[in-house]
Amino acid sequence: MEADSMHSTIERMIRKSKINVPADYVLICKKACLKNPYKVQYLSHDFFKAVEGNVNFITSIRPGKRVGDPQVVDLKAIKYTKKNVFFKLRHSELEWRTFPIRLPVNPKCVDFDTLPTLYRARIPIKKEKYEHLQQLKNSLEHDYHAFYDQLPHN
Numbered sequence: 594m595e596a597d598s599m600h601s602t603i604e605r606m607i608r609k610s611k612i613n614v615p616a617d618y619v620l621i622c623k624k625a626c627l628k629n630p631y632k633v634q635y636l637s638h639d640f641f642k643a644v645e646g647n648v649n650f651i652t653s654i655r656p657g658k659r660v661g662d663p664q665v666v667d668l669k670a671i672k673y674t675k676k677n678v679f680f681k682l683r684h685s686e687l688e689w690r691t692f693p694i695r696l697p698v699n700p701k702c703v704d705f706d707t708l709p710t711l712y713r714a715r716i717p718i719k720k721e722k723y724e725h726l727q728q729l730k731n732s733l734e735h736d737y738h739a740f741y742d743q744l745p746h747n
Contacts (some may be wrong), residue, residue, distance in 0.1 A: 613737040618691055626720050638715045642708035717745040
């Protein structure tokens with residue numbers, strides 16, 4: 594699988610690298626594959642959105658309801674439109690099958706950027722973890738100490 598290959602490539606690169614701060618992972622991931630560099634996005638707390646109550650959910654994507662009917666693990670492809678959800682059990686199938694589910698009558702189509710943010714600030718870490726990270730600073734160059742000093746903690 595492509596994801597396994599990517600994970601393995603990044604893991605090999607990490608073994609050869611020194612990690613001082615989380616941002617170092619971004620550079621390592623970008624450098625892991627030279628032929629086709631991976632696209633990497635560094636996420637912060639304000640990336641995550643509060644979807645609960647703001648977006649309609651489908652409670653199940655199981656294509657069957659009875660014993661012997663297809664299960665979620667049998668799905669090969671899912672296609673979502675505003676009016677319905679479709680699936681295929683084989684990639685070679687020409688026709689899409691309709692999911693046996695009811696979609697909301699008036700589905701909310703919400704742009705990701707308009708959703709409220711889930712976190713207003715960085716999530717604090719436990720005091721014990723903060724103290725352990727302070728001890729770790731003894732093995733890091735002085736330039737990185739400020740990152741560990743500024744970590745929000747309880």
